[in-house]
Amino acid sequence: MKLTTKLIPKLVPLTAAIAFAISGAAHAQEVIKIGHVGPITGPNAHMGKDNENGARMAIDELNAKGTTIGGKKVTFQLVAEDDASDPKQATAVATKLVDAKVAAVIGHLNSGTTIPASKIYSDAGIPQVSPSATNPKYTEQGFKTAFRVVANDAQLGAVLGKYAVTDLKGKNIAVIDDRTAYGQGVAEEFSKGAKKSGATIVSTQYTNDKATDFNAILTSVKSKKPDVIFFGGMDAVGGPMLRQMKQLGINSKFMGGDGICTGSLPGLAGDGLRDNEVVCAEAGGVAANAKKGMDDFRAAYKKRFGIDVVYNAAYAYDATMTVVDAMQKAKSADPKKYLPELAKISHPGITGLIAFDSKGDIKDGSLTLYTYRGGARSELGVVK
DSSP states (O other): OOOOTTTHHHHHHHHHHHHHHHHHHHTOOEEEEEEEEEOSSSTTHHHHHHHHHHHHHHHHHHHHTTOEETTEEEEEEEEEEEOTTOHHHHHHHHHHHHHTTOSEEEEOSSHHHHHHHHHHHHHHTOOEEESSOOOTHHHHSOOTTEEESSOOHHHHHHHHHHHHHHTSOOSEEEEEEOSSHHHHHHHHHHHHHHHHTTOEEEEEEEOOTTOOOOHHHHHHHHTTOOSEEEEESOHHHHHHHHHHHHHTTOOOEEEEOTTTOSTTHHHHHGGGOOTTOEEEEESOOOOGGGHHHHHHHHHHHHHHHSSOOOSSHHHHHHHHHHHHHHHHHHTOOOHHHHHHHHHTOOEEETTEEEOBOTTSOBTTOOEEEEEEETTEEEEEEEEO
16 A cells, blocks of 8 residues: 555654654653551541651652662652551551552551551561551561561560659559550550569559540549559540549559650640659650751651651651662562561661561660650650
């Protein structure tokens, strides 16, 4: 068939367009999906969004500097999901992320959601790095895909239990927990530490993670005249509990784990937060020589989101960067190929050196003790 000269002008741009499309496809960047899961709705939403923001800062930074893996430039996409601190929803979104073929998961926030979701990620061979789940059971399941970048409850509870006795002079101690995997776990570990240091647990009470009325259990606790009350749970419950302690005239020292150790506690507790009367520990912490890096992160976070860091954003940032470091060392984003590199990683994070033991727990994890003065959190010191 002979082409007429009338058809040539129409075919030339069409041919050029096809060639351009083929060329563009050949040079298209690989998109690597990284999941993040935390509560974006419900009473712990402020914490979940904080962790998500930390992961998002890492993703934005990686994309801005043109990260390469195996010599090829890649684009990272954060796939954020909401588990509402609910175990059933957590497993549903875990399955969703597996179906979306994410290369890694940063999360979940709560131990009670992290633990059931971890089986799904393990079955799919997808690495999961939690920036905040502290229950020891998470890494005791034997899953090669499970990691955490903060110290666990066994470490945290032991330190707080000893501090309650040696520093706060607590002889008689009451323990309240919210029956979640996190709250129950940290309370049990605290009790072990306190009893080992010579204290007597005079009352053990239970609530739940959505409770708002604590008069019955606090009245029972008051009758035992405890020197210290330890609460295993989150700030959304701990804050109102402090308010009601004040209303009932309970002057015991109040302690908790990282769940209450947040910048949001003063607003939640109101006038129930007395100076130097609350002591809590955060699973993590940086030594003096690393504080500048953390301060710079906090400043960048506030500039990016317009608010202060609430909880573990820096650990979510480090978890994301650690995963990508492993991908770069393996020269692949394929979980099967980079998982061995993640297990033996030594990543210089802003929260400290990220390296894991055989279970997936962070090696030599730090804890930071805090109190509250003038309605603001005040550091007491970093311990290991």
